[in-house]
Amino acid sequence: MNWKVLGAGFLVVAPLVVVLASGFGRDPKALPNVMEGREAPSFSLTDLDGQPVRLAELRGKPVVLNFWASWCTPCAYEHPELLAAAQRWAPQGVAFYGVVYGDTEEAARGFLKRRGSAYPNLLDLDQRVAIDYGVAGVPETYVIDRQGRIARKFVGPVSAKALSDVLGSL
Amino acid sequence: MISLLGRTLVLAGLGACAVGAVAGFVGGARKDADALRITRFMANAFGALMIAATILMEVALVTHDFSVSYVAEVGSRATPLHITLVSLWSSLNGSILFWGCVLGGGTLAFTRHVRDHDPQHASYALGSLLSVGLFFAFLVAGVANPFAATEGVIPTDGPGPNPLLQNHLLMIIHPPSLYLGYVLMAVPYAMAAAALLAGRLEATWMRLLRRWMLFAWAFLSLGILLGGWWSYEVLGWGGYWAWDPVENASFMPWLTATAFLHSAMVMERQGQLKGWTLTLAMSTFLLTLLGTFMTRSGVFNSVHSFTQSSIGPVFLGFIALVLVASVLLLAARMDALTASDTATDEGVVSRESAFLLNNLLFVAFTFTVLLGTLFPLIKEALTEERISVGEPYFNRMSLPVCVGILFLMGVGPSLPWGNTTGARAWSRLRLPLRAAAVGAVIGAVLQAGPWAIATFAASAFALVVTVHELLEPAQARVTSLGESLPTAFLAYAARARQRVGGYIVHLGVIIVAVSIAASSTFKVQRDLPLTVGQEVSFEGYRLRFDGMRTDTEPHRTAQVATVTVLSDSGTLGVLEPKMNHYKQMREPIGTPAVRSGLKEDLYLSLVRVSADGTTASVRAMVEPLVAWLWLGGLVMFGGALFSLWPRGRAVVAASAAQVAPGDDGAARPAK
Numbered sequence: 034m035n036w037k038v039l040g041a042g043f044l045v046v047a048p049l050v051v052v053l054a055s056g057f058g059r060d061p062k063a064l065p066n067v068m069e070g071r072e073a074p075s076f077s078l079t080d081l082d083g084q085p086v087r088l089a090e091l092r093g094k095p096v097v098l099n100f101w102a103s104w105c106t107p108c109a110y111e112h113p114e115l116l117a118a119a120q121r122w123a124p125q126g127v128a129f130y131g132v133v134y135g136d137t138e139e140a141a142r143g144f145l146k147r148r149g150s151a152y153p154n155l156l157d158l159d160q161r162v163a164i165d166y167g168v169a170g171v172p173e174t175y176v177i178d179r180q181g182r183i184a185r186k187f188v189g190p191v192s193a194k195a196l197s198d199v200l201g202s203l
Numbered sequence: 204m205i206s207l208l209g210r211t212l213v214l215a216g217l218g219a220c221a222v223g224a225v226a227g228f229v230g231g232a233r234k235d236a237d238a239l240r241i242t243r244f245m246a247n248a249f250g251a252l253m254i255a256a257t258i259l260m261e262v263a264l265v266t267h268d269f270s271v272s273y274v275a276e277v278g279s280r281a282t283p284l285h286i287t288l289v290s291l292w293s294s295l296n297g298s299i300l301f302w303g304c305v306l307g308g309g310t311l312a313f314t315r316h317v318r319d320h321d322p323q324h325a326s327y328a329l330g331s332l333l334s335v336g337l338f339f340a341f342l343v344a345g346v347a348n349p350f351a352a353t354e355g356v357i358p359t360d361g362p363g364p365n366p367l368l369q370n371h372l373l374m375i376i377h378p379p380s381l382y383l384g385y386v387l388m389a390v391p392y393a394m395a396a397a398a399l400l401a402g403r404l405e406a407t408w409m410r411l412l413r414r415w416m417l418f419a420w421a422f423l424s425l426g427i428l429l430g431g432w433w434s435y436e437v438l439g440w441g442g443y444w445a446w447d448p449v450e451n452a453s454f455m456p457w458l459t460a461t462a463f464l465h466s467a468m469v470m471e472r473q474g475q476l477k478g479w480t481l482t483l484a485m486s487t488f489l490l491t492l493l494g495t496f497m498t499r500s501g502v503f504n505s506v507h508s509f510t511q512s513s514i515g516p517v518f519l520g521f522i523a524l525v526l527v528a529s530v531l532l533l534a535a536r537m538d539a540l541t542a543s544d545t546a547t548d549e550g551v552v553s554r555e556s557a558f559l560l561n562n563l564l565f566v567a568f569t570f571t572v573l574l575g576t577l578f579p580l581i582k583e584a585l586t587e588e589r590i591s592v593g594e595p596y597f598n599r600m601s602l603p604v605c606v607g608i609l610f611l612m613g614v615g616p617s618l619p620w621g622n623t624t625g626a627r628a629w630s631r632l633r634l635p636l637r638a639a640a641v642g643a644v645i646g647a648v649l650q651a652g653p654w655a656i657a658t659f660a661a662s663a664f665a666l667v668v669t670v671h672e673l674l675e676p677a678q679a680r681v682t683s684l685g686e687s688l689p690t691a692f693l694a695y696a697a698r699a700r701q702r703v704g705g706y707i708v709h710l711g712v713i714i715v716a717v718s719i720a721a722s723s724t725f726k727v728q729r730d731l732p733l734t735v736g737q738e739v740s741f742e743g744y745r746l747r748f749d750g751m752r753t754d755t756e757p758h759r760t761a762q763v764a765t766v767t768v769l770s771d772s773g774t775l776g777v778l779e780p781k782m783n784h785y786k787q788m789r790e791p792i793g794t795p796a797v798r799s800g801l802k803e804d805l806y807l808s809l810v811r812v813s814a815d816g817t818t819a820s821v822r823a824m825v826e827p828l829v830a831w832l833w834l835g836g837l838v839m840f841g842g843a844l845f846s847l848w849p850r851g852r853a854v855v856a857a858s859a860a861q862v863a864p865g866d867d868g869a870a871r872p873a874k
Binding site: 034035036038039042043046049050052053054055056106 | 362478493496519522523526527529530531533534535537538577580581583584
């Protein structure tokens, strides 16, 4: 056994493996978000069934707010993920809401009819709420904690697992 | 149906690998001919099964069989056939299958090659190669199974492959070329492991090892080059290299493989550096694994990364295992190999020293790139801070090393093996040094920066040496045999393929170096606002915006700007930079338009278009000599293939009779 080679080899190899292993669970695309940690902008909207929904009344519950549109293909991809997350978390007191963004009421209804729905969808026809939240495009998903602060913002399609990780920590 | 059949093929391949690997190691340890026969059979079976599985996947893709989950993920009826064929490697699971297919093909070829070689070496090498195959077959069969059946209702159509891959034909050849380079590095690795396990390394084994390495190296070089070219033609920023983690991942094994090809020459010639050379061969494969991990694990952010996936931890486990096994193997067996190293009395001024210095530079370069690539991970693990290591670090660190390597490319070949005197060395370097001075003056006159000047000087230096080395033996034939220079050169080149091929690669490197220095130093870029009918002048060109049009294809719509390029002598042509809107993407993807020339490229990329299409903003660039980068890369590839080309029997016999002393040993006849 050549101990010098062994020592030198492990001197290179060990840190390499440790560094690579430490990279797991890290999302390379995540950027610090200015909205995270701030109080969620309040809103008062009506859903597709005409029921009014006010954020203030949801205080004390975690809220998941998903901005979407029927014309947005990534939204269609993430839709089943959201349904799965709602199925798991709604019974535990998490309020799920979709917010229809830049779309017509009719098209939004058609989307939900084709792909299923499990929670209320709110109409933000003048996009005022989207502007308050700083939505740059769809889909975007906000997780609001029990105190009404934005705990996490997801840009692009979200997975049920990623949502569960955040909801589990609230 | 295809799901089941595909899974069966892959599982059979997995079984063949497992049995073959065990038989290989047993056969090596016991020098058992029967075990070797089993290994060879299993190796052939593995190769055939992986290729069959890949063909089956292609059939599924072409017939739009959406019951196969991979087809449902990347297939689409609207996608043209050639894109459908290559969508095999457009997403994670398919690309791992393709990895397995290339490894299978390599295993078939290698099994043929080792027929006439030492049985113990052959056993160990096939055993090691099949162990690598075992891991990939395991990935394809389990974690990344592309043949999994689609869950739920089988869709009637799918989303199609990633739009970026549909944008350019280079995407059809860049990935397979890179894969050939990456995957086939497993063969030199297995051969090095076999030499260590057997405790001996003979010249014939080493020669086969080097040829495999050179073959893989040629495709790795080509793959890297085509990647740069694709980035230039498609991404619209006018560059070809961004020190992206995944680019670095392909560059690191290239560096160690290049170092290997040089240290192997010292080893074959002088019988030294055995342990070091094998370490380089093994590191190269380990770095390709690291590269594959980086693209496939979701740990790094890059244009190349596939989405977050579950194969990361499995892959890391495999890398860790191979790393540890390699270190242990090297430590345990290196002394047995190096005991036969011959100590010679070469002086400080010798070709060996130049090669050693070359190796040091290449390895230092590899560590620099590795550190820069991993630094964001290290930093985040220690401080939770997120940083990125950008081009400035890499450029600052790599420029001195690159210039040093270029310079050594001239010094090495001018020095003889063994010992020489300073005066003799000086007499051989005088002319190249004058050329270097001319190169520096040209750079200074063109007002280039200090590193560009140094690059031009070192390139001129290396160019004169390389041309001299290429022509000197031909010149000798002209004087002694009275042949014309081209005839003499061809006759000589046919005999000394390895040597001539090597110098052709050096010429390619020089062309690439000059092109990089010129195109990055003298690039001019401006954003031009254009109105329909208006003419703008830019760097000696006049650009006239003739309006917008919309092209509709099944999978995308494109906004196309028509720009007529004029010069004082008339119309030069029409450029049409585009913006493509794909169905499944939020952001449009631009396609720049390039007017390529040997002197310079005119590069237009569409930045913005007004709603009514009457005004547009175009980013215009002029990049000198950039086309030479692709030409130089092709010269490198051609040189490597020339060096590898098998020699005809007649030529071998002739050269065996005529091999001259002092012919650098490179013209030694093939066995």
